[in-house]
């Protein structure tokens with residue numbers, strides 16, 4: 412079993428019958444979705460909210476009952492992947508471009524678990540470029556602004572064309588480097604017109620599960 416699958420299966424132990432679940436996006440969440448499909452097959456009554464069109468498709472193929480965030484009263488538990496996280500629970504997400512829906516689902520969830528292999532747990536975030544979802548209208552002006560701020564923005568491409576999110580927006584990846592000022596950067600990005608949401612997820616999860624060769628280690632966020 413690989414490290415991502417190990418983490419996903421450990422996270423699945425937190426799933427109880429009759430829960431409303433948020434299903435994350437990416438290669439680690441993939442294993443979790445497979446397990447949810449298995450639980451549904453065994454008769455678990457689960458309602459699921461997908462964080463992306465790709466997750467929606469995987470889940471639909473497994474006959475997992477799917478709902479939009481507006482069709483459920485609440486979400487009990489969201490389980491998602493992460494690109495980089497430090498031990499203060501500052502995280503970068505959005506490598507797969509699903510950060511907006513992931514953040515919406517996380518913010519609606521009573522409990523949030525992130526699953527990962529051990530390469531994602533770092534002492535300082537910033538090596539992984541920070542994804543930011545931006546509006547297409549006037550995006551070149553926004554790129555100039557981000558450049559002037561020293562954020563080293565790179566418009567994400569897909570087969571030579573600008574990558575389009577599930578929400579019809581673009582993604583710009585900011586090459587900030589380790590040790591960037593996390594709070595200041597978030598404040599600046601939150602205040603920029605044209606920015607829809609950033610992939611900075613600060614203190615948003617309750618626990619992480621880190622898959623390694625030896626184990627799936629649970630680390631609880633004591634500050635949330």
Ligand code: 5RP
Pocket residue numbers: 435436437438439440491492493494504505506507508509510513
């Ligand atoms: C998608 C995400 C993913 O959770 C993140 O990129 C981790 O993906 P993977 O599990 O494939 O490494 O934020 O937008």
